[in-house]
Amino acid sequence: MGASIKAQRSESTLRSLITLNHLLHKEERLFSQSQHGTLAVVVASLLTTASTQSSRTFTVTNHCPFTIWPALLTDLQAGTAVPSQPTGWEQASGATVTFAVPYNWAAGRIWGRTECNFTVNPGPTSCATGGCNGGLLCDPGTGGGVPPATLAEFTLGINGLPDYYDVSLVDGSNLPMTITSDKGCPTASCPVDLNPACPSVLAYKDSSGVVVGCESACLANLDGNPNNSPNCCSGSYNTPQTCPASGVTYYSYFKNQCPDTYSYPFDESSGTALWTCAASLSSDYTIVFCP
Template sequence: MKSFAAAVALTFVSGATARTFTVYNNCPFTIWPAMFTDLNAGSAAPNQATGWQQDRYQAVSFNVPDNWTAGRIWGRRDCDFSSNPGPNSCLDGGCNGGLECDPHTGTGVPPATVAEFTLSAAGGSDWYDVSLVDGYNLPMSITNNVGCNVADCPVDLGPNCPSAIQGPYDSSGFPVGCKTACKAGLAPDPRNDPYCCTGSHDTAATCPSSGVLYYNYFKGNCPNSYAYAYDESSGTALWTCSSGLNADYTITFCP
């Protein structure tokens, strides 16, 4: 996501309090949450492993620094780390490193629904969103305890996903993912891609949502999500909450 990649690391203020983040698995099956901090944007990181197993209806809470910058949390499905742990150990959302994602390269394999955060960002606000820029693999919501907006993609986009971008599939043939046109590589020239907003399409003006194949499928079903690289113009992609409220956040899978 452009705005997060461009985020400027903020200096930690001595005495600043940490936030509480809770990851809740409301899915009727086990998932393997994963977390990544872009260390090029900031060094502050949560006091939680970068990946763990979480059974159905289980909650996991941990502290997150007030200045967590360019942080990502997502879920992985159908994982087996017993042999050759790495990005292909899960049916979707896997990462370099296996169960615990590598802190430098473990960003996750698309398709994956991603919760993104930059706390105490410019203007005294927390920034957060549910991103479908890397595609979809699990329903997700971000809520908070101070009344700020909910970011979410609460529906299962797999079953009705257009065939050209549907998948992967579980052992029964059920689609557990939906790629974006960008991640599916549908453009003839990846260096000049109107779906990935690269080359001559690398600005908001030259990469409008109207030119992004299948944008309406993602945004129409999940209007409060970040559906492509320049989706902030929709007004319902990137959400903000005053940093002064010291919000605690809950990321719910299968809300």
């Protein structure tokens, strides 16, 4: 029901830069560390040979007491395999949506949008949180959600590599979320609504002044220079050694309440950020909003 007050500021360029930096960090680590990374991961290996694996089934359930507008995005530079589901849809409280996902889906993400109205100038400001280029249907090439937005991230494994998945709070959060596997693999989860107690400097408000999201310290630009920031792991802080979790402002706010999430760009060292499931299991996954 209107754009966020903060979205009216001239911060769209900053937000795009922060999101790009986050993705670049992930891709670099996934190519350099076979046991870690996030989800643009091992993309080169995933795409090298064919596989006889069938598609997977993904289920999205909305347990929030209000309508949300889920969206999905595939990094088309990582792979062209895309889910059968449209890139955005309306989902009422209590509703469940099920769709097929290719066995080799790479660098994919799913998130929830809130307080959307697509009747006028559909685009990134059509929702209080998570809006995208394109309106209801996010643009396949440029339709990443405007943060803060809780993300479910996936790269499904082939050629002996596992599935990688996580719930990411790197760019902040807007809705509680869990990812579960039907094969008993670990649950990635942020079951807590982080908005009510969100530190005031991170609070992201809608047009009526209600806190609808909680920004990361990087997204909120607390240190004033996202190009060289310990909060963003950018510039001279762009390695795990120079960007420890202890140097990220408010890291503990997110990680203590949601330990099984990706809470800053180099969070693999926590051991509870990035999750794997043997691709041979052909796991189906369920994403629940407001579990």
